Amino acid sequence: MASKERIQRLKDETRANILDASLQIVKEEGWQALSMRKIADVIEYTAPIIYEYFANKEAILLELTRRGFLILSKDLQEARAKHRLPAKQLEAMWLAYWNFAFANKELYQVMFGVEMNCCCDLVATLPESESPYTQFSEVIIELMDIENPTKDMVCLKYYTFWSVVHGLISINILRRGYSDEMNRQVLTDAICGVIKSIEQEKVSV
Missing domain, CATH: 1.10.357.10 (Tetracycline Repressor, domain 2)
Known part of the structure; x- marks a missing residue:
């Protein structure tokens, strides 16, 4: 159970890091600069990992809206x-x-x-x-x-x-x-x- 909780916590943290990185990019360069590849570069992950959490850029925009x-x-x-x-x-x-x-x-x-x-x-x-x-x-x-x-x-x-x-x-x-x-x-x-x-x-x- 503790292992499952730890895995879920890491997933939640990664998801939050993706959103934080997205907002950081936008604040520095504007919305037009936001891309899945750029997000991956900021948090030093590969782009496919980003897609495991968000299907596309629109999904990230929706979560930031929330x-x-x-x-x-x-x-x-x-x-x-x-x-x-x-x-x-x-x-x-x-x-x-x-x-x-x-x-x-x-x-x-x-x-x-x-x-x-x-x-x-x-x-x-x-x-x-x-x-x-x-x-x-x-x-x-x-x-x-x-x-x-x-x-x-x-x-x-x-x-x-x-x-x-x-x-x-x-x-x-x-x-x-x-x-x-x-x-x-x-x-x-x-x-x-x-x-x-x-x-x-x-x-x-």
Whole structure:
């Protein structure tokens, strides 16, 4: 049993090393430089060994995407836990989303296809990819404070937030943004504006 556990541990470590090496290459040379042979060179394995763990480069991209969503989900949970009021939670969560995107730029790119081809159909099959929407939706429903909001109502609010935040992130990843101060101001104004509109709708109902 101990031998089986040791073998499994070594397999897990090798798999993690392959993913770490992939991310290292991307950070240094960009996504276009990533290849199975280059990964093998970095970790000093032969290319066939890499294929024992991942069928192709797309499988590595998908696993890095999963890793990204796991990190993002954890960041969102921590941001939400720091506040009690839904409005404050949403503001903190979207700021955490923004911070994640720039602290993990390469992961964000592969998660959402910014400056690269995204395995979007495959990403949609990852359970982890649903977590950010689920977490934000829970808080949006609390903020709406109406009886039985429809899925479309919640979805509309989420995509209003996401379109603005993701759009601003993408602009800056493409190096077409302005100063950090202006970015923060635009981000904060946009988030608070959507929050205020939801609160006003609640009052008018």
